[in-house]
Amino acid sequence: MKKVKIAGCSAGWPDMMDPAIEVAEKSDAKYLAFDHLAELTMAILERQKAKRPDRGYIPDVIPLMKKLLPIWKEKRFKMISNAGGANPEQCAEEIIKLAKNLGIIGFRIGIITGDDLPIERVKELRAKGIKFRNLDTGEPDIDRVINDLVAAYVYIGADRIIEALDQGADLVIGGRISDNSLFVGPWMYEFGWKYEDAYWDRIGAAVCTAHLLECGTWSCGTCSNFWEEVPEPWHSGAPICEMGEDGNSIITKVEGSGGLVRADTLKEHLVYEVHDPENYIMPDGIGDTTAIKLEDIGPNKVRISKLGNKPRGKPRPSTLKFCLAYLDGYISEYIMIVPGPKAYDMAKRCEEFFYKRLEIVGLKPVETLVSFIGYNALFGPTAPPIDYSPNELGVRFAIKTRTLEEAREARLQATLSWYAAGVGTAFGAPSEREVLALWPTLIPREEVPTKLEMREVK
Amino acid sequence: MKKVRLRDICWYRSGDKGDISNIGLMAKNEKIYQIIKRQVTPEKVKAHFKDWVKGEVIIYPMDNLLALEIVMYQALGGGATKTLRIDQTGKAMGNALAWMEVEVPDDFVVPK
């Protein structure tokens, strides 16, 4: 049976680079996949490109490639990455320049574009009658925010990845390729799977398994419930998955790397951000995460296999996830620390004082939140009652306003609220930021024509 | 004798000047002032702050205010602009000192 190894080398931006280098050097993984995009990263990169046309891709990919290309020269693994962000063409240009002065000739790059839509295109589609209902809030159409739009991008699937690999690409680079497709693409290409009924079960298995790899070291004991048992997390290994033509696979990591690969560290990620476990909707197929089982079969070795005969996947959806980013006011933030022994009472006084100051300066923010670090900043109303006297508490003011001036004035008043505290209060650095909000919706596949361009380092 | 913490028998406020931390320790009454004047010594203060106070400690009594002016050199990690501490200007050093314990007679009553 044919088997193919793919390593999950990045969970976002920023992330550790050394696990990817280690996989390239010490493992026989045929594919290295890099997800660099969180939900909002694209909007940030779009705004960068708007200011400077030669930017808009993930900057870290250049130092990463500088280390990987010499290793590639020896081992000839393939790389799939969405680091192109809002500017895959410029990113490829920089990598070609880099390869040239490293004397690496013949390196072939497949550049995928078409995932980001110009705002005018969105307005055209809206005029044509597509409402773009908000998946989160159910708001029926985008008319309320259509004039504040700054970016619009589609989570595209693996179609062009397969095409690029077919034409001999060594690196496939794109923008908003879905994290999942970075792994499903190569497996479909290698095993000759098609987007047809005979393959949905296996594509579903790949979709579920890819979910365990797209967050890199998060499946190998980082940010884990088992943090006390994880050895040497400071050089955690990246997960390497060997999948067979039947869709079953084995996940390991490089021998001697830090971190931990166990059924329950993978389980931790399988339950992460899945929503409806039987309908894990991805561009290439709908996975059923309840149709697979995880078994420890050796140190840092876990088998993933089919559970019973329920199909592991269903046909891919006719629509794609479509994200619109729009401007939505400003948030200013400020932290001060009040001392014990009555830290909680003192913190409450500062909060009361702050709200009075807002009245005095006649400021009505859209929203304000005062929380106490060391008590309820993370847990809000669910925090257990304080049954001890904390040495100190962080008092965090967060204020949302329409304009930057209001954000600054609100933060100034928060700064002055430490006067109401007792002696021994200190303060941290304040910050203001423009709020980019996300409008998640769906777009019919046929409205998103993607393009592939092949280039070679000569 | 029994032990009480300075925070129960004194008020305090601290500030900075460059890398010098300066604590005003105010006794709540005359009797307490005599106790802190005797027991709050440069050596004890320096030991209390461990590696946070690297330089000399000088203490000036202020009989008129029943207070001790405690001056601690190289005490703020380099001073407001250089220190890595979140309390850049040493506003809480008084509170920190207030954890220190002193000995008082067994019949001593902690003032409200």
Added chain:
Amino acid sequence: MKKVRVGAGSSGWPDYKDSAWDVAEHGDVDYIAFDHLAELTMAILQAQRARDPRRGYIPDVIPLMRGLLPIWKKKDKHFKMVSNGGGANPVRCAEEVFKIVKDLNLGGMKIGIVTGDEIPLSRIDELRAQGYKFKSLDTGEEDIDRIRDKLLCAYVYIGADKIIEALEGGADLVLTGRASDNSLYVGPFMHALGWKYEDAYWDRIGAGVIVGHLLECSSWSAGTCSNLWEEAEYPEGNPGFPIAEMDETGECVITKTATSGGLIRELTLKEHLVYEVHDPHNYIMPDGIADITTIKLEQIGKDRVRISKLGDAPRGKKRPDTLKLCLAYNDGYISEEMMVISGPKVLKMAERITEFIHRRLKHLNLKPREVLIQLIGFNSLQGPTVPVPDPEHEPPELGFRVAFKCDTEAEARECRVECGHLAWAAAGVGTAFTNPPGIRPVYALWPTLIPRDAVPLQLEIKEVK
């Protein structure tokens, strides 16, 4: 018996503009003084002015004056104002204030502009060539050649001489740069009560220096940042600023307006008399050296405390013949990152993350000059002095803050990302992040002394009719 009422108007930047307006409206004062400069502000303002000649003064002075001058007019221009908000550009600041006077058509106004506190670096080199050593008051280091090439600017804490001259010249507002906070108050006392820089007056000037110290931090003597924080009420949310009623003999009553919050008690004054004083027998200021142990405090009514002479020991001595000089220089970059980690075993988790950071620094061969880890909610304020935690009662969460000091900005960023942000790998589930503050250049200060006669000052009085 001559008396003068001087009110506090600001204690650093920012402060409560509405409290300054309250003093002007209800304080029945003859003078209001505004201190806007912390130890480091001048270096920042000078950097601003170097980039843009229209900047370099304290921006807050403008909205503050826009609210204050109409009250000044309503009080038929009775009270005078003294402010060091001119910063590194008092001339430009005066022009902006004159614009307000015209905009609100307040009629005539005279502004006295004091300069000479900023010492060009070339002058510093001249003095060194003449053999003058700028010994550091902090570390005792003999000379500044180690930092000469990194010097950004130099400024002197000047006294009240030119403030008095400006008031004698009829100035309504005196704008200075780095005037010492104390002199903003001693100037009006000396002018109004006829005190001179002569032997007969050092005792009374000493009293003025002590009261100046009480007013220079505005609400800090009236119940804010106080041990009495539970008693200080702020019904309207506006802290009161102290007002000093000083008489010819140097006896003084400190009070505040009835329309402001906070309180004036013996303790709230005492708290400030022990604040940043160092040697209480020799509280050295440009206008005189005060002995704070020679006065006593007496509560004589609600929010009224009298400060009077204790015995017959003089309250002040002859002013020093050197002035404090601050040299600001660049000393690397600081980056910081904060995450909040969840229990249970939150302290053990913090230890694991600390180990992670040091191991990863080694793993990536990063060598920051200094690394500091602090736990917010546990020891960020009081460090090693906090008692051993009770395992039964652990906080449900803790802020985990790590800061790095490096020679270059790039290094500071790499440390923060690779070993700060990515340290979440070692944390348990349930770790969250804030937006880290920007990487900041470190302005270091080299405090030293300079002979008074090496610092010639200039006064220019401008008027708009």
Added chain:
Amino acid sequence: MGRKVRLSELALARSGDKGDISNIGLMAKDEKAYEIIRRQVTPQRVKEHFKDWVKGEVKIYEMPNILSLQIVMYQALGGGATRTLRFDQTGKAMGNALLFMEVEVD
């Protein structure tokens, strides 16, 4: 009936976000614990536990293959990562917050 214990004694959690939706993976420590959480951790109780932090609907899906519940809470993150004022912009600690909830064991 039995005694009350915190969920943290029976299960582990990890939470993430998607827009303004908070999603908690609740993993029972064993078969017996899974039966308890499956019965007692209901949308109603979860919504009560989070008070005003969860404004929308709560859906709970079972994952018997890995003895886990997938808890999906709408309008639960104060507007989503970029708009929320909360410190924990992406709801990484919502799982831990849920573990404070009490359930009955015999």
